[in-house]
Amino acid sequence: MPEPEKRATLADQVSEATTSRLSVYLRCLDQLAEAGVATVASNTLAARFGLNAAQIRKDLAHFGELGVRGVGYDVEKLRRHLREILGLDRTSRVGILGAGNLGLALADYSGFRDGFEVVAIFDTDPAKVGRRTRRGITVRHIYELRETVAREGIHIALIAVPATAAQDVVDLVVASGIKAILNFAPGALRVPPHVKLKSVDFTVSLETLSFFLASDRDGNQP
Amino acid sequence: MPEPEKRATLADQVSEATTSRLSVYLRCLDQLAEAGVATVASNTLAARFGLNAAQIRKDLAHFGELGVRGVGYDVEKLRRHLREILGLDRTSRVGILGAGNLGLALADYSGFRDGFEVVAIFDTDPAKVGRRTRRGITVRHIYELRETVAREGIHIALIAVPATAAQDVVDLVVASGIKAILNFAPGALRVPPHVKLKSVDFTVSLETLSFFLASDRDGNQP
DNA sequence: TAGATTGTTAATCGATTAACAATC
């Protein structure tokens, strides 16, 4: 079947750097709301959280006139806007691939925003299939993936399998119709262009730290 | 006591972007070595792994003349060099803060390179202190942090506590003398300038995915 | 109206990529 004609979406016009800052802004605003602040200027926000005021204004301006000149941004209104922009006003249903330590940790993770709900977890190990997480989600065999994705309306897959299995699992995830993947396995993965893949590779981050320790230790020019 | 005079280290001259690519290059070279390839040109490496040849050469050139003109890079020699540059020729001893799902997942994680060894895990929950991970590491109370860091020679801390506790825990970690921190908790953390902090905030990544799903769904200009 | 702060345009900065002289 032919891909539907791809319209120009907001996501095409907004850089990845901007997008991830939107999440950060929302978290800052949550704190301000908690503290009872009603209105905030980009300057204040920047000073308070170590950001750049011009960047905040530019990032937000992508999405319309969200502030009021001479006044600033209404905290509650901006929070609502950001939640809507980030798609947090609807619940994204999440499936986890891999019921090892990491997969189970993610399934029980309590730090997810409203807007995300873990609804399924998959593995291939017969010893794991059928078990339940602490939250009461039953581990399914990955051969039930396609059907479960359709039935449960899963939007996002979290890849928590060993690096050696990751590409195969991602291929199955893509085949099941999922269009957004967050990968925790180290190494590069290939996905078709209509699928959005983000990777959080902490092994690379760890080796970056190791580099800093090493060059600190030696502390000399090349 | 006064901080020792800070010399200009390699880390000051090399961008973070370059540093994390070094890890990626090493992984690619591991694959080539596995496949029995002895020598590789930047062009070949780039084509094979979807990288840019000029960037590879520039990144590597920071660390001396690692290749041979007209020939390319000796795979084994470059691997050794990269391991040394990244500090993977010595073992970095790792302590984990937080013995919840994520902390235990990290403690049992099998994907760490040689060069990293998890030697301790800490929590404040009396119900957790004294238990052992599958790998046999005993969970210690965080009030033993300082002493354990000194005794075990811990170089790197992984923060796997809830966001609300993260800043307090990081302060203790810094006070214990650790200079490299990898943070898994969402939100910004403050550390003194001599400490290197990296954060892998998967909640921001997840919200970025949510944004793409949302703008895909709507698919219209602002 | 005067003061404040936005949205936006222009200037700066840094990182990526291309080009090429050096050299194996």
Next chain:
DNA sequence: TAGATTGTTAATCGATTAACAATC
């Protein structure tokens, strides 16, 4: 020597920051 490929300089690109006109 001729061909290949590096290390490095120059050109391009994009992102960040500064400046300011619009406007509340």
